[in-house]
Structures are given as structure tokens and as C-alpha cells.
Amino acid sequence: MFVVTADQRDSQVSDDLVPAGLHAITAAAGPRLALAPERTAGDEIQTAIADAAGALEIVLQLTRLGTWSVGIGVGLVEEPLPANVRAARGPAFVHARDAVDRAKRAPTRVALTAGPEGQDPEALLRLLIELRDRRTAEGWEVHDLLAEGLNQRDAARRLGISEGAVSLRARNAGLRTEEAAAPAVQRLLARLDDEVSRSRA
Incomplete structure (x- = not known):
């Protein structure tokens, strides 16, 4: 499972962008979401999704806005899933907290935590975001x-x-580069989710 936690940047001196962030997540992944996005605390939003393609699309949408630090946690989630994301628990949520804290210090505003297995996917994800950040x-x-x-x-x-x-x-x-890189990142995320789920089960 992928848990995406996003924290609004410079929220003390800007408008509340949580509604726009929630809309971006729903537009990106919609019915694929395992738990609907919610404001979890102040200027922070969170969602959970089992689909690697949807998780990547959420990250790409939020980072394009330029107003969010985005953390992706990969791991198990306690089942059955609760009615809302604020009541959910599991290692994926712990990893998402670590990831969003690291994302706040990252130039690309994104981080991924899944234990040692997550280092390569995180590096490639950051390269993809850096490419998009340079786009006019x-x-x-x-x-x-x-x-x-x-x-x-x-x-x-x-x-x-x-x-x-x-x-x-x-x-x-760099549209051709992104066209080739995004599916590769998606495959790495799916493989990572499988590996982490098997090792933690």
C-alpha cells in the first residue's frame, strides 16, 4: 500500500491550499483510492492507494503545484481499512511521516520511505520531479x-x-524523457510494494 502525506509549504504566509490539494488527489486517482484524501492536521493532507500508477500520478500532480512537500510511505496497512484515513494505522503510515519530514528538506520537495528497498525508486522519482521542475x-x-x-x-x-x-x-x-521515465518509476514502485509486502507479511 502507498500512503501519500503532503504538507503545505509556507502555509503561515499563504492561503489555505488544502481544498485545492484534496481536489488534485481526487482528480489524479479518483476511484482507485483505497482511502479518500482528508485534511489530517492543520495544513497537511493524506490518502492511501494500492495502485502504483495512481500513487505516482498523485505525486506528479501535487509536486507540479509547487506548494506541497510530498512524502510517500510504502508498506503494510492494518486491515480491515477504517472509514477514514485518519483512523488508519500500519507501517506505511509511519513511513509516510518519515518521508514527508524528509521531503520538506529536499530540493525536489518529495521523498519516499520503505526501508532500504526504497532508495533506488526514491532517487529516480526525484530525477523525474527535477526534470518537470525545469519545464517552462x-x-x-x-x-x-x-x-x-x-x-x-x-x-x-x-x-x-x-x-x-x-x-x-x-x-x-523533456517530454520524451518523461514519457519513458514515468512508466519505469511506476514499475519500480509496484515492485517495491510487492517486495515490502512479502517481507513484512
Whole structure:
């Protein structure tokens, strides 16, 4: 199980962004969530999900906002699951607490804890976030249009620029690199979850 705990950055001098964070999690993973996201304390939110792809999508959505420190805990959760995430317990929640505390000190604002097995997935996840952090607003425009299912020609028409300009934006934004890296990170997360679950069972 993946437990994602996110803490709002600079919350003492900014608006309450918890509602936006909860919406981002629901939009990213929706029905795949094992426990719905909730405000757990002050400016902190938490959710649980068994699906590696959904967990990664939550992390990518929250880190893109730039306003959250995001910790991912991987491990067992006590069953049966309670009605809400605040009542849930288990090693995954302990790991998520450690991870979010480390994420607050990380340049990429993300950390993953699962014991020694989590070091490689965390390193690759941070590289992916660093790539995305370097993306310009123009690069995100192309990213979002391609994510809608448009090809580069249609994206160029939508943006009113040449197809060559779209290709250049895509290259500078590292879209091909992310397209290859994200599924690899997802597979590592799924494998990590399997390994941790077997070793702790």
C-alpha cells in the first residue's frame, strides 16, 4: 500500500491550499483510492492507494503545484481499512511521516520511505520531479495538449505556432524523457510494494 502525506509549504504566509490539494488527489486517482484524501492536521493532507500508477500520478500532480512537500510511505496497512484515513494505522503510515519530514528538506520537495528497498525508486522519482521542475510554462502548454490526446500538428494549430516550434518546445521540456521515465518509476514502485509486502507479511 502507498500512503501519500503532503504538507503545505509556507502555509503561515499563504492561503489555505488544502481544498485545492484534496481536489488534485481526487482528480489524479479518483476511484482507485483505497482511502479518500482528508485534511489530517492543520495544513497537511493524506490518502492511501494500492495502485502504483495512481500513487505516482498523485505525486506528479501535487509536486507540479509547487506548494506541497510530498512524502510517500510504502508498506503494510492494518486491515480491515477504517472509514477514514485518519483512523488508519500500519507501517506505511509511519513511513509516510518519515518521508514527508524528509521531503520538506529536499530540493525536489518529495521523498519516499520503505526501508532500504526504497532508495533506488526514491532517487529516480526525484530525477523525474527535477526534470518537470525545469519545464517552462510553454513546455507545460505542449505537455497538457499532448496529454489530451492531440498530436503535435493539432497542438500547433491550437497554440497558433508552427509544428516545428511545438517539437522544439517538447524537446526542451523533456517530454520524451518523461514519457519513458514515468512508466519505469511506476514499475519500480509496484515492485517495491510487492517486495515490502512479502517481507513484512
